[in-house]
Amino acid sequence: xxxxxxxxxxxxxxxxxxxxxxxxxxxxxxxxxxxxxxxxxxxxxxxxxxxxxxxxxxxxxxxxxxxxxxx
Numbered sequence: 001x002x003x004x005x006x007x008x009x010x011x012x013x014x015x016x017x018x019x020x021x022x023x024x025x026x027x028x029x030x031x032x033x034x035x036x037x038x039x040x041x042x043x044x045x046x047x048x049x050x051x052x053x054x055x056x057x058x059x060x061x062x063x064x065x066x067x068x069x070x071x
Contacts, residue, residue, distance in 0.1 A: 008040055009033060018047040 009017070009030050016022050017030045034041050
C-alpha cells in the first residue's frame with residue numbers, strides 16, 4: 001500500500017471521511033496523511049463545516065415539518 005503522506009486524498013475521499021462513510025481500513029491512511037498535511041486538515045475543516053451546516057439545516061427542516069410550518 002502506498003503511503004498517503006506523499007499524495008493527497010482526493011476531494012471525494014475527504015468528503016466521505018468527513019461524513020464518516022469510510023471503512024476503518026479506508027480511514028486509516030487518510031488519518032495518517034492528516035497528521036502530516038496542514039493543507040488537507042484545512043480542507044477537512046471546511047468540509048466538516050459544510051457537513052455540519054447541511055445536517056443542521058436538515059434538522060431544522062424536519063422540526064419545521066413536524067410542527068406544521070412550511071417556508
